[in-house]
Amino acid sequence: MSLTRIRIFDILNYLLLALFVVICVYPFYYVLIYSISSPAKVAQGIFLLPAGLDFTTYKSILQLPYIVNSFFISAARTIVGTMLTILCCSLFSYLISKPEMALRKLVYRLLVVTLYINAGLIPWYITMKMLHLNNNFLLYVLPSAVSGYYVILMKTYIEQIPKALEESAMIDGAGYLTLFWKVIFPLCKPIVATVAIFAAVGQWNNWMDNYFLVQNQNLKTMQLILYEYLNSANALATMDAASITRNAQNVVLTPESIKMATTMLVALPILLVYPFLQRYFVKGIMLGAVKG
Amino acid sequence: MSSLTLAQSRRKNKKSGKKSWYLFGLAVPFIICMLLFSYFPVYGWIYAFFDYKPGIPLSMTPFVGLDNFKEFFDSSPDLINALINTLAMNFLNLLFSPLAIVFAIMVNEVGSGKYKKFVQTFSTLPNFISWVLVYSLAFAFFSSEGLINTLFGKLGFSWAVDPLAHEGITWFFQTMLTIWKTLGWNAIIYIAAIAGIDSELYDAARVDGANRLRTIWHITIPGVMPTFLVLTLLNISNMLASSFDQYFVFYNPLVAGKIEVLDYYVYRMGIIVGDYPYATAVGIFKTVVSVILLFSVNQLSKRLRGDSLI
Numbered sequence: 001m002s003l004t005r006i007r008i009f010d011i012l013n014y015l016l017l018a019l020f021v022v023i024c025v026y027p028f029y030y031v032l033i034y035s036i037s038s039p040a041k042v043a044q045g046i047f048l049l050p051a052g053l054d055f056t057t058y059k060s061i062l063q064l065p066y067i068v069n070s071f072f073i074s075a076a077r078t079i080v081g082t083m084l085t086i087l088c089c090s091l092f093s094y095l096i097s098k099p100e101m102a103l104r105k106l107v108y109r110l111l112v113v114t115l116y117i118n119a120g121l122i123p124w125y126i127t128m129k130m131l132h133l134n135n136n137f138l139l140y141v142l143p144s145a146v147s148g149y150y151v152i153l154m155k156t157y158i159e160q161i162p163k164a165l166e167e168s169a170m171i172d173g174a175g176y177l178t179l180f181w182k183v184i185f186p187l188c189k190p191i192v193a194t195v196a197i198f199a200a201v202g203q204w205n206n207w208m209d210n211y212f213l214v215q216n217q218n219l220k221t222m223q224l225i226l227y228e229y230l231n232s233a234n235a236l237a238t239m240d241a242a243s244i245t246r247n248a249q250n251v252v253l254t255p256e257s258i259k260m261a262t263t264m265l266v267a268l269p270i271l272l273v274y275p276f277l278q279r280y281f282v283k284g285i286m287l288g289a290v291k292g
Numbered sequence: 293m294s295s296l297t298l299a300q301s302r303r304k305n306k307k308s309g310k311k312s313w314y315l316f317g318l319a320v321p322f323i324i325c326m327l328l329f330s331y332f333p334v335y336g337w338i339y340a341f342f343d344y345k346p347g348i349p350l351s352m353t354p355f356v357g358l359d360n361f362k363e364f365f366d367s368s369p370d371l372i373n374a375l376i377n378t379l380a381m382n383f384l385n386l387l388f389s390p391l392a393i394v395f396a397i398m399v400n401e402v403g404s405g406k407y408k409k410f411v412q413t414f415s416t417l418p419n420f421i422s423w424v425l426v427y428s429l430a431f432a433f434f435s436s437e438g439l440i441n442t443l444f445g446k447l448g449f450s451w452a453v454d455p456l457a458h459e460g461i462t463w464f465f466q467t468m469l470t471i472w473k474t475l476g477w478n479a480i481i482y483i484a485a486i487a488g489i490d491s492e493l494y495d496a497a498r499v500d501g502a503n504r505l506r507t508i509w510h511i512t513i514p515g516v517m518p519t520f521l522v523l524t525l526l527n528i529s530n531m532l533a534s535s536f537d538q539y540f541v542f543y544n545p546l547v548a549g550k551i552e553v554l555d556y557y558v559y560r561m562g563i564i565v566g567d568y569p570y571a572t573a574v575g576i577f578k579t580v581v582s583v584i585l586l587f588s589v590n591q592l593s594k595r596l597r598g599d600s601l602i
Contacts, residue, residue, distance in 0.1 A: 013401055014402070017402065020475075024417055024476065027429040027433065031432055045442040045445075101316055102313045102316040110331075119330075122563075126336050142329070145325055146326050148326075205421070226428060227424045227427075230428055270421055275413065
């Protein structure tokens with residue numbers, strides 16, 4: 001009796017979990033098979049397999065100059081932004097972790113308060129304009145360089161490192177900066193990896209700053225291009241489909257297939273690196289977990 | 293030689309309590325960065341007290357005191373509507389937040405480590421994509437030519453679903469999307485909490501003849517309750533905040549009445565209409581209420597658990 005009940009529980013549990021996994025993954029799969037299907041055949045509906053394998057949609061949208069450009073802008077903001085965040089947050093947290101730093105308590109308190117205050121959209125918008133960060137690549141990477149959350153996370157980690165390591169290096173003649181670079185930073189690998197992943201995902205996904213403050217076509221990110229595609233009520237996509245079809249004979253593109261392929265391009269970096277980095281994500285949330 | 297003096301001076305500093313201005317000097321660029329991007333915008337709050345119009349310098353605009361704040365107490369059904377939408381969707385999210393516990397327990401009950409890892413890997417994936425991508429996926433599924441309606445058509449149904457353009461189910465639909473995106477991720481913290489429960493408790497219960505459901509009910513659930521309480525209190529303190537991107541991307545005229553949250557209202561009044569002072573005032577109201585809520589739930593937590601959240 002009890003054994004069968006346990007079996008039923010297990011089977012149900014496995015099935016329900018599998019169902020949720022399917023719900024989480026299938027949308028990506030669907031967009032993938034849609035984007036590699038032949039645009040002409042796909043209209044009848046596909047569910048599990050692509051209809052007529054066809055990469056012309058990708059070939060065509062990769063010829064659109066602003067798609068390629070926006071991909072590079074997104075990649076650049078992700079790489080530069082992540083490196084800057086790591087550099088600033090780790091050095092700042094190291095300095096704050098030193099008890100002998102002047103005004104340490106004040107600086108730390110100011111940092112903690114940033115977690116709770118939020119000036120709001122309009123003051124942020126005005127400030128960025130005042131600092132002339134609108135239509136400027138620095139807008140993507142400068143404001144996120146020092147993040148209170150990451151600094152506190154790293155400071156907590158650094159404080160766990162035995163003091164003796166630093167002191168012996170100090171006797172060997174290292175200054176604070178050398179100490180940081182040669183001793184502390186290499187020891188911080190797990191937390192640096194975590195913060196790097198969070199920062200990189202955040203940078204890749206962020207587009208609101210772009211939407212509000214950057215009108216320059218050459219600085220548009222991939223995410224914004226996709227949003228514009230989705231929201232232009234097909235106008236942009238129809239135009240592209242028409243122009244591509246005109247340029248290359250025998251190529252038929254639909255606005256839908258362009259949208260799906262663009263979606264795939266935006267999702268691709270996350271989908272590619274995600275399986276390898278997932279364990280760091282999990283570690284990261286554990287490190288940053290609230291007490292309880 | 294200088295090495296010794298550095299170490300010595302450091303020790304001397306500690307003893308005499310002398311502070312290192314050198315370290316402070318190294319931190320200055322980061323402090324400036326923090327002040328510039330976190331504190332300086334707060335200075336922008338003064339716009340709420342002026343009759344500011346974009347293009348005219350602030351020094352030439354008249355000071356109006358609290359007029360912009362008074363404005364939203366006596367008028368604006370739009371503001372009330374935005375407030376209701378914000379609270380409604382936050383409340384729905386709160387209502388479904390125990391799902392993460394259920395999910396964590398289900399994952400924890402899986403015997404095979406590989407399957408557990410498989411489930412965790414894929415259930416957390418949606419958390420890492422942007423809301424634009426979620427919107428695109430939702431579009432592919434739920435729009436009139438989307439997968440669901442194509443499927444319905446093939447099966448011979450004459451009706452179609454269109455949650456993207458149907459006001460009546462907007463709150464519910466948005467909540468479902470939030471669950472889809474965050475469930476696996478939110479469960480991680482509970483999985484950690486379950487892992488922290490003393491395994492002797494389970495052994496003892498099994499010796500006493502408790503079956504799986506009973507151990508879940510009497511050990512696992514009480515074990516994750518403190519975590520749940522903390523997260524719920526924090527969510528309550530965030531009641532007026534919302535994931536702006538989410539409602540922004542799903543906003544369209546057909547569902548505007550049910551999806552316009554406070555953040556979107558601020559955006560519309562400020563950036564679209566151009567009424568900076570009023571939008572700033574609403575933003576200040578939002579922040580002040582959030583901070584008050586935060587301190588209140590913190591007090592509550594102190595009283596309930598003898599431990600503060602912040």
